[in-house]
Amino acid sequence: MPEIHEIAAPFPGVFYRRAAPGSAPLAEPEQVIAVGHVIALVEVMKMFHEVQSAVAGRITEFCAEDGDAVAMGQIIAKIESQS
Amino acid sequence: MITVIQPGLYTTVQDRGRFGFYGVGFPPSGSMDLYSSAVANILVGNPANAAVLETTFVGPTLEFERNGRIAVTGATADITIDGVSIQPWTIVEIKKGQVLAFGGISAGVRNYLAISGGIGVQPVMGSRSTYVASNLGGVEGRALLPGDRLEVLADSESRTNRNRFEIPEYLRVSPMPHHVIRIVPGLCNYLLDPQSQQLLTAETFTVSTEANRTGYRLTGHQLSFIEREQPFGAGSDPSNVVNLGYPVGSLQAPSGTELICLMRDAVTGGGYATLATVISVDLDILAQMKFPETVLFETISMEAALQLRAERGKRLQSLVELIDAVT
Structure with missing residues (x-):
């Protein structure tokens, strides 16, 4: 049964899909990723946190736009795992 | 020694602070939540000026290279040793080779991790506190990075068999919105x-x-x-x-x-x-x-x-006596 895993922002900050402006996104919707894959960054006060997936699977959706302010606990991506 | 596997968002070595240099432009630094930091040190039997780790939102993953006691206080966080949840605000034994990991926080911002003996970075101007703006104290004057190795000082506590002791609810901090x-x-x-x-x-x-x-x-x-x-x-x-x-x-x-x-x-x-x-x-x-x-x-x-400040001092002192009495 596929299961949907939600990834939440670990703290209030700004959500980024790219490691640097102009570089390719860290992950794309529909991409199949392994455990530990960095899918996005959350930044606060110039401190960047790599958001990693705790599961292997397919990214079904990003729930925030690149550059959005996100609240702590806000869902930022959904991943469908095969288990 | 402790090896930093993941440093967390912004984890620094802090003690009570660096005093005597305010007039020449050095702020005290030190633990942001001094009460939580002090309680963590008291739990593991450290002197009051021992250095602890202060986390910010996302804490570190650390591998311990010797046995010891730890205590985690401050923010409400999920903490594990080798994947098994541990309780905050209490004394926890950690064994050589075990990995301590901080998960997400649900309230507050900063956790304090005290380790029996205290973190042994070189004191600068009388303090081990990290002051990043001047790149002094702590580990090279900066937040932790992957691969850093932290020295832990010899455990000064004579009773190595401290029993489990939990800080009562009313003596914990409870961060609210x-x-x-x-x-x-x-x-x-x-x-x-x-x-x-x-x-x-x-x-x-x-x-x-x-x-x-x-x-x-x-x-x-x-x-x-x-x-x-x-x-x-x-x-x-x-x-x-x-x-x-x-x-x-x-x-x-x-x-x-x-x-x-x-x-x-x-x-x-x-x-x-x-x-x-x-x-x-x-x-x-x-x-x-x-x-x-x-x-x-x-x-x-x-x-x-x-x-109020005097009362906080008394509360901490009564905690020392309480733990001494039961352990």
């Missing part, structure tokens, strides 16, 4: 117009996303200053004064647009009007707050502030 934060009037509070003076303690302010060890910006209300001719040597903004020393916890309002509370790594003096000072006991509470949580400032007397 709203707190009353007590202040004493600042040297320059007369520069605020009467309505703004009233507004400062009548309305709630919101902790912004710009909040760190240096300062906390608080938004929500425009403050106005009295009209006056700016004195010689002061900047042209009505919030400017001739340079003066800033207390730790000073509340300022550049151009009146937002409040800035100076925290433990802040500049020690400058040319903004010092409107009020957050009392030391409540700086600990503010240090566990984040966007978009709210505060209501309440003015108290200096005598009351000193009384």
Whole structure:
């Protein structure tokens, strides 16, 4: 049964899909990723946190736009795992 | 030794602070939530000036290379040893080769990890506290990085078989989304117009996303200053004064647009009007707050502030005696 895993922002900050402006996104919707894959960054006060997936699977959706302010606990991506 | 596998968002070595250099521009640094930090040290039997790790939102993953006791206090977080959950605010045994990992936090901002013996980085000017702005103290004057190795000092505690002891609920910190934060009037509070003076303690302010060890910006209300001719040597903004020393916890309002509370790594003096000072006991509470949580400032007397600080000292001392009695 596929299961949907939600990834939440670990703290209030700004959500980024790219490691640097102009570089390719860290992950794309529909991409199949392994455990530990960095899918996005959350930044606060110039401190960047790599958001990693705790599961292997397919990214079904990003729930925030690149550059959005996100609240702590806000869902930022959904991943469908095969288990 | 402890090996840093993942450093977390912003993890630094801190002790009670670096004192005696404020006049030449060095803020005290030290644990932002001194109470939680002190309780962690007390739990593992460390001296009061032992260095701990302070986390920010996302804590580290650490591998221990020797047996010891640890205690985690402060923010409400999921903490594991080798994947098994451990309790905060208590004494936990950790064995050589085990991995301590911090998960997400559900309340507060900062955790304190005390390790029996204390972190053994080289003291600089009498303190192990990290002051990143000057790149001194801690590990090379910076936040932890993957692969860092932290020395742990020899355990001074004679009773190596301390029993399990949990800090009772009423002696833990409980970070909430709203707190009353007590202040004493600042040297320059007369520069605020009467309505703004009233507004400062009548309305709630919101902790912004710009909040760190240096300062906390608080938004929500425009403050106005009295009209006056700016004195010689002061900047042209009505919030400017001739340079003066800033207390730790000073509340300022550049151009009146937002409040800035100076925290433990802040500049020690400058040319903004010092409107009020957050009392030391409540700086600990503010240090566990984040966007978009709210505060209501309440003015108290200096005598009351000193009384509260003395009571906190007594509470910590009673905790030492309580643990000594039961372990």
